[in-house]
Amino acid sequence: MRRKIVAGNWKMNTTLNDGLRLAGEVKEDAEKGLPEGVSLIVAPPFTHLTGIREILADSIGLSAQNCATDDSGAFTGEVSAKMIASTGAEYVIIGHSERRLFFRESDKELNKKVKIALANDLTPIFCCGENLHEREKGIYKEVVRNQIELGFTGLNEDDFRKIIIAYEPVWAIGTGKTATPEQAQDMHSFIRDLVKKLYNSDTASTTSILYGGSCKPSNAREIFENSDVDGGLIGGASLNADDFLAIARSF
Ligand code: PEP
Numbered sequence: 719m720r721r722k723i724v725a726g727n728w729k730m731n732t733t734l735n736d737g738l739r740l741a742g743e744v745k746e747d748a749e750k751g752l753p754e755g756v757s758l759i760v761a762p763p764f765t766h767l768t769g770i771r772e773i774l775a776d777s778i779g780l781s782a783q784n785c786a787t788d789d790s791g792a793f794t795g796e797v798s799a800k801m802i803a804s805t806g807a808e809y810v811i812i813g814h815s816e817r818r819l820f821f822r823e824s825d826k827e828l829n830k831k832v833k834i835a836l837a838n839d840l841t842p843i844f845c846c847g848e849n850l851h852e853r854e855k856g857i858y859k860e861v862v863r864n865q866i867e868l869g870f871t872g873l874n875e876d877d878f879r880k881i882i883i884a885y886e887p888v889w890a891i892g893t894g895k896t897a898t899p900e901q902a903q904d905m906h907s908f909i910r911d912l913v914k915k916l917y918n919s920d921t922a923s924t925t926s927i928l929y930g931g932s933c934k935p936s937n938a939r940e941i942f943e944n945s946d947v948d949g950g951l952i953g954g955a956s957l958n959a960d961d962f963l964a965i966a967r968s969f
Contacts, residue, residue, distance in 0.1 A: 726956025781809030825868035890931025
């Protein structure tokens with residue numbers, strides 16, 4: 719059985735007080751009950767991790783949105799996986815399209831981040847996905863295959879089994895444009911097949927693959943219904959506890 723996960727990527731939003739309030743609302747609402755087998759993760763800004771760990775029940779996972787390629791040293795402004803782990807967070811988002819695009823993060827760097835996250839006992843939530851131009855050119859599967867092959871280079875099966883993958887078509891992120899359920903299922907099954915080729919069918923069948931891109935309460939159900947979609951990475955809608963929980967209850 720693979721895990722069903724709904725993760726909220728808060729991006730660079732909320733002051734500390736607003737973030738603590740939002741985490742409290744998520745916790746309170748989650749305590750009213752979730753569909754069986756569904757786990758929640760929240761990914762606030764770095765500055766909020768310690769405070770939010772104290773608020774969240776152990777049953778809600780805590781994630782950072784990025785980590786450095788090294789554990790420590792002269793890298794002004796960076797935050798390492800070791801530091802993230804010391805806050806009590808268990809996850810880290812790696813390779814979000816905004817990091818790839820705005821901060822020019824390369825596949826090689828992302829591979830380093832995946833490895834350093836694992837070495838610090840953090841579970842990477844590894845993002846992949848094509849942009850609009852790549853979708854329209856019909857090369858989206860090649861793009862995603864490359865991102866996955868390069869992102870996981872050198873990972874043995876035991877390490878790979880700790881990974882969560884998020885397929886996030888860049889053209890659907892923050893645009894209000896969602897992939898159709900067919901497009902999502904097609905890409906998720908492609909990714910699962912790829913994992914099968916890179917590792918084996920048992921590993922592929924236990925890897926959680928989340929969908930991300932303008933997922934909201936009104937469209938989550940039709941996306942989550944697909945057999946290879948194991949949940950969502952939610953941006954905008956995760957900033958509202960009611961919407962975030964409504965998405966989680968779409969399973
Ligand atoms: C994201 O940034 O991971 C995301 C999916 O954003 P949104 O839900 O706002 O499209």
